[in-house]
Every structure is written in C-alpha cells, then in structure tokens.
Amino acid sequence: MIATPELAPLFDGVEPRKAATRNAYGEALLELGASNPDVVVLDADLSGSTKTKAFGKAHPERFFNMGVAEANMIGVAAGLASQGKVAFASSFAMFATGKAFEQIRQSVCVPELNVKICATHAGLTVGEDGKSHQMLEDVTIMRVIPGMQVIVPADAVEAHQAVLAAAEIPGPVYVRLSRASTPVVFSDDYRFEFGKAAMLRDGGDLAIVAMGVTVAAALEAADTLSTMGIEARVLNMSTISPMDSDAIESAARDCGAILTAEEHQENGGLGEAVAQAVVRTHPVPMEMCGMNGSFGQSGTGDELLAHYGLDAAGLVARAQQLLKRKQA
Amino acid sequence: MTLSQADRAAVEAAARQIRIDTVRMVHAAACGHPGGPIGMADFMATLFLRHMNLSPETLHRPDRDRFVLGNGHTCAGYYSILSQKGLIPRDELLTFRKLGSRLQGHPHRTPDMGIDFSTGSLGNSLSVSLGMALAAKSNGWDTRVYSASSDGESQEGQIWEAATAAAHYGASNLTVLVDFNNVQIDGHMRDVMDVRDLREKYEAFGWHALDVDGHDIDAIDAALVAAREETARPSALICHTLIGKGVSFMEDQPGWHGVAPGDEDARKALAELGIEGAELEAMMA
Ligand SMILES: Cc1ncc(C[n+]2csc(CCOP(=O)(O)OP(=O)(O)O)c2C)c(N)n1
Ligand SMILES: [Mg+2]
Numbered sequence: 001m002i003a004t005p006e007l008a009p010l011f012d013g014v015e016p017r018k019a020a021t022r023n024a025y026g027e028a029l030l031e032l033g034a035s036n037p038d039v040v041v042l043d044a045d046l047s048g049s050t051k052t053k054a055f056g057k058a059h060p061e062r063f064f065n066m067g068v069a070e071a072n073m074i075g076v077a078a079g080l081a082s083q084g085k086v087a088f089a090s091s092f093a094m095f096a097t098g099k100a101f102e103q104i105r106q107s108v109c110v111p112e113l114n115v116k117i118c119a120t121h122a123g124l125t126v127g128e129d130g131k132s133h134q135m136l137e138d139v140t141i142m143r144v145i146p147g148m149q150v151i152v153p154a155d156a157v158e159a160h161q162a163v164l165a166a167a168e169i170p171g172p173v174y175v176r177l178s179r180a181s182t183p184v185v186f187s188d189d190y191r192f193e194f195g196k197a198a199m200l201r202d203g204g205d206l207a208i209v210a211m212g213v214t215v216a217a218a219l220e221a222a223d224t225l226s227t228m229g230i231e232a233r234v235l236n237m238s239t240i241s242p243m244d245s246d247a248i249e250s251a252a253r254d255c256g257a258i259l260t261a262e263e264h265q266e267n268g269g270l271g272e273a274v275a276q277a278v279v280r281t282h283p284v285p286m287e288m289c290g291m292n293g294s295f296g297q298s299g300t301g302d303e304l305l306a307h308y309g310l311d312a313a314g315l316v317a318r319a320q321q322l323l324k325r326k327q328a
Numbered sequence: 329m330t331l332s333q334a335d336r337a338a339v340e341a342a343a344r345q346i347r348i349d350t351v352r353m354v355h356a357a358a359c360g361h362p363g364g365p366i367g368m369a370d371f372m373a374t375l376f377l378r379h380m381n382l383s384p385e386t387l388h389r390p391d392r393d394r395f396v397l398g399n400g401h402t403c404a405g406y407y408s409i410l411s412q413k414g415l416i417p418r419d420e421l422l423t424f425r426k427l428g429s430r431l432q433g434h435p436h437r438t439p440d441m442g443i444d445f446s447t448g449s450l451g452n453s454l455s456v457s458l459g460m461a462l463a464a465k466s467n468g469w470d471t472r473v474y475s476a477s478s479d480g481e482s483q484e485g486q487i488w489e490a491a492t493a494a495a496h497y498g499a500s501n502l503t504v505l506v507d508f509n510n511v512q513i514d515g516h517m518r519d520v521m522d523v524r525d526l527r528e529k530y531e532a533f534g535w536h537a538l539d540v541d542g543h544d545i546d547a548i549d550a551a552l553v554a555a556r557e558e559t560a561r562p563s564a565l566i567c568h569t570l571i572g573k574g575v576s577f578m579e580d581q582p583g584w585h586g587v588a589p590g591d592e593d594a595r596k597a598l599a600e601l602g603i604e605g606a607e608l609e610a611m612m613a
Contacts, residue, residue, distance in 0.1 A: 043514075045480065045483070045512050045513050045514045045520055045521070046513060046514070047514050048513065048514060049513070053514075065514055065520055065521065066521065067480075067483035067512070067520055067521025067523075068450050068451070068480045068481065068483040068484055068512065068521075069483045069484055069485060069521070071485060072485060094449065095449065098449070099449070099451070127359075128357060128359050128360070128425040128433045129433040129434060129448070130425075130432040130433035130434050130436070130448065131432070131434075131436070131448075132400065132433075132434040132446065132447065132448025132449050133433070133434065133448060297427070297428075297432060298425045298426065298427065298429060298432045298433040299426065299427030299428075300427070303427045304427070307427065
C-alpha cells in the first residue's frame with residue numbers, strides 16, 4: 001500500500017491493528033489511478049467520507065462529483081463504462097444501492113458493464129446517523145441481480161485487494177465497505193481470491209460463516225468456544241456472489257452445523273445465501289446471526305453490534321443453541 | 329408588513345434557543361450536524377411560532393398543519409423548536425443520537441412528539457409533502473403542509489418530479505422552504521454541483537416562488553403570509569442563509585456541515601450566542 005498525504009495512514013501503528021475498509025478503498029483507487037488510465041471515479045457529494053477525494057485530487061480529469069444525485073451518478077457511470085472506461089462509483093451503501101437500484105439493474109447489469117459500485121457506510125457500524133443511513137439490505141438487493149458480483153471484505157487488508165481485483169473482474173461488481181475502524185484480521189501477506197471462501201480456523205463441531213465486520217467477531221467467538229471445548233471452523237465468505245458452495249458443502253459435511261454472521265438482514269443476505277447452498281448440497285442444522293427483520297437505530301457501532309447480538313458474545317450464545325439442535 | 333416588537337422578540341428568542349440547543353446537543357452527542365440547523369434557525373422559528381398550528385393542544389387533530397424536514401440531518405434544530413413548543417421534554421434533548429433515544433440521528437415519525445415523517449435520505453421529502461397536501465385537499469381541510477429542503481437536496485431528481493406534480497395538481501396548500509446556504513458536504517454547492525437559480529427553476533415548474541433573506545424575520549414572515557394567500561399554486565420560499573449564522577467560526581464553512589464542536593469550540597459558540605458566567609459553566613459541566 002502507498003502512503004498518501006490526502007489519506008490518513010491506514011494503520012496507526014497501534015496493536016492490535018484497526019482500520020476502516022473505506023480507507024483501504026481510497027488507497028487502492030490511487031494505485032488504480034496510476035496503473036490504469038481507463039479508471040474513472042464518480043461520487044455523490046460524499047467524496048471525503050467514501051475516500052474518493054484523494055483520487056479526485058490526483059486525477060481531476062477522471063473524477064466526477066455528481067452532487068446529491070445517486071441515480072444519475074450510476075447512469076453516468078454506465079455511459080462511461082459503455083465507452084470503455086472502468087467506472088468506480090461511490091456513495092453510502094444506502095444511497096448507492098437504494099436510490100439507484102433500478103439504474104443498477106437496467107443500465108449496469110443488463111448491458112453487463114464495467115461499473116464497480118464501491119459503497120461505504122454499510123450496516124449498523126454507521127452508528128449514530130441511525131436507521132435512514134444504516135443499510136442492511138444492500139447485499140440482498142445486489143446479489144439477486146443477474147450478473148452482479150458481490151464482495152464484502154472482512155478488513156482493510158482484504159478491502160484493498162478486493163478493490164484492485166474488482167478493476168480486473170469483467171462486468172458489474174458491488175463492494176460493501178464500512179465507515180468504522182474495525183479489527184484487522186489478515187496479515188499483509190494474505191491473498192484475496194475472488195469467489196473463494198478463506199478458512200481462517202479449522203474445527204469440527206460447527207462452522208461459523210461470516211462476512212465483513214462480523215468475521216473478527218467470529219474469530220473471537222471461536223476462541224471463546226474453544227475454551228468451552230467446542231471447536232469452530234471459521235470461514236470468511238467475502239465473495240457473496242458467486243458463492244463458494246464447495247466450501248459450504250465441506251463445512252456442512254465436516255462440521256454438521258453452520259452458523260452465519262452478518263451485519264445485514266438475515267432475509268436475503270449471507271444467511272439465506274448459505275442456506276441455499278446447504279440445502280442443495282448437504283442439509284445440516286443452521287442458525288443465522290443477522291438483523292432479524294428490524295431496522296437499526298442511533299447508537300455507537302459497538303453498542304449496536306452488541307444490542308443486536310452480532311458481537312462475539314452474541315455469536316457464542318447462538319452457537320450453543322445450534323449445537324443443542326445438532327445433538328438433538 | 330412588519331412584526332410588532334414583542335412578536336419579533338419572541339421569534340428572535342426562539343431562534344437563539346435553536347442555536348444554543350443545537351450546539352449543546354451536537355456537542356453532547358460528539359457527532360451530528362451543527363451548521364445547517366444554526367443557519368435555518370430564523371426561518372424555523374418564524375414558521376413554528378407564527379404559522380404552523382402545531383402545539384400540544386392540536387397535536388392529535390387530524391387537520392392540523394404538517395411539517396416534513398427534507399434535510400433530515402438538520403434535526404437538532406427541529407427537535408429544539410418542538411421542545412420549545414412543548415412537544416418534547418427539554419431534558420430529553422441531550423439524549424440526541426444515543427442508543428434508545430427518541431431523538432434519532434435523523435427524524436423518525438413519532439406522532440406523540442409531532443414528528444410527522446421519517447427523513448434522512450435526501451430527495452424523498454417533497455413527494456411525501458405533496459401526498460400530505462393532496463390528502464388534506466381531498467378531505468376538504470385547510471391544513472397547510474410545510475416542507476423544509478436545501479440546496480443540496482435540490483440536486484436529487486425526485487424533487488423535480490414532485491415539483492412538476494405539485495404544480496400540476498395546484499397544491500396551493502404546500503409550501504417548501506429551501507435552506508439555500510451554498511453549502512453541501514463536499515464543499516460550496518456552486519463548486520460541487522451548481523443548482524443555479526432555484527426561484528427561477530420553481531417558477532418555471534409552475535410554482536409561486538420567492539427569494540427571501542433567510543435571516544430577516546419580517547421578510548420570512550411576509551413570505552409565509554404570501555404563501556398562505558396564494559390560492560392556485562404551491563409556494564417555494566428560497567431562503568438565502570449562511571450556514572452556522574451567529575457562530576462566527578462556523579459561518580459559510582462547509583466543514584461545519586457534519587462535525588461536532590469539541591469542548592473549546594462549544595464554549596466559544598455558546599459565548600457568542602450570549603451565554604456567559606455560571607450559566608455557561610453549568611452547560612459545559
Ligand atoms: C440520498 C442521500 N444522499 C446522500 C446523503 C448524505 N448527505 C447528507 S447531507 C448531504 C449534503 C446535503 O446538502 P445540504 O442539505 O445543502 O447540506 P447543508 O447545507 O446542511 O450542509 C449529503 C450528501 C443523504 N443523506 N441522502
Ligand atoms: Mg446546503
């Protein structure tokens with residue numbers, strides 16, 4: 001990664017490392033700007049927050065701030081892509097996917113264009129802005145569009161690589177990023193592979209399949225479970241679409257029970273996507289930790305994750321329930 | 329047409345209280361949006377004190393006036409004026425943005441507090457306000473619907489779909505007050521995405537549209553009277569304001585759109601708003 005004056009250093013030197021995935025996006029964009037002259041970037045009056053501003057400073061002729069007009073932004077991105085550009089378009093996840101769903105479907109996915117929607121401030125960890133800004137349905141509405149490829153990086157290391165990969169993967173890509181500084185789970189030698197789930201820890205009692213900020217919580221939960229004599233496999237499902245159903249099938253066969261964890265609605269989200277793969281391959285008992293059909297609310301990100309049972313303690317409790325079902 | 333001295337003093341006091349409450353709430357929350365509500369204080373105070381018939385007595389009357397805060401991020405000032413009208417307990421204000429609070433980071437529709445609609449996503453508000461206005465008309469009520477919007481929100485295409493429809497249906501009971509402060513998140517609006525002359529635009533869409541000095545209480549009041557008297561077209565009051573008006577270091581500064589003042593800045597802001605001595609110490613404690 002390269003250090004830039006426009007972006008705060010990704011890691012502040014404090015251990016254990018924490019960083020926001022949106023910062024890694026800003027850095028990756030700068031690298032792409034230098035290496036690929038076809039890369040253009042669009043934003044909708046949030047360039048300081050989404051971290052596209054540094055690209056805009058470095059390449060003003062390839063940066064378009066469209067103002068508070070997300071549907072128009074996606075349409076313009078599609079037009080640029082139709083002329084051979086690789087168009088990165090950013091806003092908060094709520095508005096990038098919510099305001100522009102129809103444009104994403106009709107103008108980006110139907111014509112199979114190189115539009116890379118990198119949306120920040122996804123999920124509960126937006127915090128105090130509350131339910132109008134806490135996008136908890138974006139993975140659902142993106143993964144159901146034919147041809148849309150969906151990536152939810154677990155940390156800043158993975159986010160950086162996922163953004164670089166998105167530029168190379170043909171066609172539409174949605175990358176879900178966070179506002180909050182969250183634990184870094186990967187060392188710098190980690191290699192993101194599009195479409196492949198990474199096994200971060202092995203175990204035979206249950207598998208925890210997680211995405212995004214809940215991957216760190218899953219690892220912490222697995223540590224706690226281990227002290228209780230329960231060994232959990234932890235899978236980082238950073239590519240949601242297309243889903244690595246081989247990894248899911250192996251987890252089902254080897255562990256006999258699967259718990260999913262996501263900062264997102266269970267309906268249509270990771271939980272449902274994994275359940276689909278499980279019932280088609282090797283049905284086993286499952287539990288889902290996610291938003292159970294409610295909106296979020298104001299509060300700090302950590303408070304909200306705990307409140308909705310998406311922290312390590314919440315995952316441990318659900319894992320124990322799941323094991324009872326497995327043994328029944 | 330000017331206000332009596334006593335009436336003007338009451339509106340000025342309410343506007344000052346909006347500014348003070350906004351500083352305190354955003355400071356206490358350590359996040360939020362101070363600049364917008366401080367800049368909107370004069371027209372919000374004029375509207376709620378002199379034009380909207382919303383009070384604890386009318387709260388549950390179905391035909392009372394309605395309000396939609398399109399630029400929902402400016403809700404600290406909205407909560408302040410609702411509390412001044414007796415609809416939110418004063419001591420609840422400092423729960424703003426905290427877990428479990430009724431005072432969410434963006435307004436959530438709460439009939440018991442007189443919050444008529446949930447907002448926060450820019451662009452949706454004028455359509456909703458039009459729907460409320462059409463409902464009142466179809467009921468034969470003389471309800472007025474007031475909608476606050478902003479230069480930033482005017483960049484959303486849906487605003488102009490609503491503007492087209494409101495004129496088409498002659499929604500003369502609908503008034504939008506646009507906080508035109510030439511500021512949005514990424515900088516000055518004219519540099520980011522210039523919406524140009526909004527009075528001309530609304531006029532071209534078939535509205536009764538007026539430019540208003542958003543810090544001149546007499547002028548705001550007169551414009552609201554003119555909007556009330558207009559019987560054929562919806563009214564757009566383009567309120568020209570200064571973001572952060574009254575707190576010198578916030579004025580015209582895009583940086584104060586969405587950053588909370590720390591202790592030192594909060595103290596400076598409150599001092600500029602006329603809070604001093606023991607009162608200031610108590611607020612900062
Ligand atoms: C649809 C949508 N897109 C983006 C945002 C994020 N956002 C919040 S306020 C804002 C700037 C709006 O400009 P304006 O209302 O004029 O702000 P102010 O004058 O109060 O600074 C943006 C882009 C949002 N709330 N809704
Ligand atoms: Mg503005």
